[in-house]
Amino acid sequence: MPKDPHISRRNFLAAAGGTMVSIGLPGTFVKLFDFEQRALAAQTRPDGKPRIPPGQDAIKKILDMGGRPGTATVDNFTLRVRGEVEKPLVLSYQDLLALEQVQLTCDVHCVTGWTLLDSRWSGVRLSTIMRLAKLRKEANFVIFEAAAGYTANIPITEARKENVILAHSFFGQKLPKEHGSPVRALVPDRYFYKSAKWLEGIKFTTKDEPGYWESNGYSNSADPWKEERYR
Numbered sequence: 001m002p003k004d005p006h007i008s009r010r011n012f013l014a015a016a017g018g019t020m021v022s023i024g025l026p027g028t029f030v031k032l033f034d035f036e037q038r039a040l041a042a043q044t045r046p047d048g049k050p051r052i053p054p055g056q057d058a059i060k061k062i063l064d065m066g067g068r069p070g071t072a073t074v075d076n077f078t079l080r081v082r083g084e085v086e087k088p089l090v091l092s093y094q095d096l097l098a099l100e101q102v103q104l105t106c107d108v109h110c111v112t113g114w115t116l117l118d119s120r121w122s123g124v125r126l127s128t129i130m131r132l133a134k135l136r137k138e139a140n141f142v143i144f145e146a147a148a149g150y151t152a153n154i155p156i157t158e159a160r161k162e163n164v165i166l167a168h169s170f171f172g173q174k175l176p177k178e179h180g181s182p183v184r185a186l187v188p189d190r191y192f193y194k195s196a197k198w199l200e201g202i203k204f205t206t207k208d209e210p211g212y213w214e215s216n217g218y219s220n221s222a223d224p225w226k227e228e229r230y231r
């Protein structure tokens, strides 16, 4: 493994295949103090699940997990919505802002073991896009299509949840480049590799199409509370 993990991961993505590498940028992260961790671990969510899923540790600040950014900016961004829809769409950044906006405070869980609590995002619900594009009943899966060929897939049942959004802001600011600007998917209740950064398209399919990490040894369902990490 080269010294700079960012470079090695880029090369890996560029090569698109080959040997298994660690998901995201490997390395250590700064956890909360043990007493804080224990207090948080004792909390439960409104849905009754523990606040911190098994095998996860809370951290203070989001990490840049790398990946290959796109060239899109706020000015030339387009989101293509296609597949099992009556009305395929091509949305600009302004188009997205003109749709119903939501603000969301949620926890995100990276499969490498870190959990970021109370992260604040804003954007548009995926269900809003589904309504706008007039989803066909044949649509069973959502495939997020991102820059450089990165994809991630979720079932339509997950996609309908209120907390699944296309995010353009993070803590009240435009999404930083390294975290997926202009727009990323956010699927808080699955491991974070489902939350495709640098989003370019959304495809609705009848059959499942396992995404990038889902085809490289990681779980297709990716439920943090069931610890579905690997295939």
Ligand SMILES: Nc1nc2c(c(=O)[nH]1)N[C@H]1C(S)=C(S)[C@@H](COP(=O)(O)O)O[C@H]1N2
Residues within 6 Å of the ligand: 023, 024, 062, 063, 064, 065, 066, 067, 068, 110, 111, 146, 147, 150, 178, 179, 180, 192, 193, 194, 195, 196, 197, 198
């Ligand atoms: N386009 C794209 N999206 C991606 C990735 C990637 O490599 N490319 N990595 C995924 C993984 S493994 C994780 S953990 C999160 C990390 O997001 P962050 O860098 O904003 O923390 O993005 C996910 N989305």
Ligand SMILES: [Mo]
Residues within 6 Å of the ligand: 023, 024, 065, 110, 111, 112, 192, 193
């Ligand atoms: Mo990850």
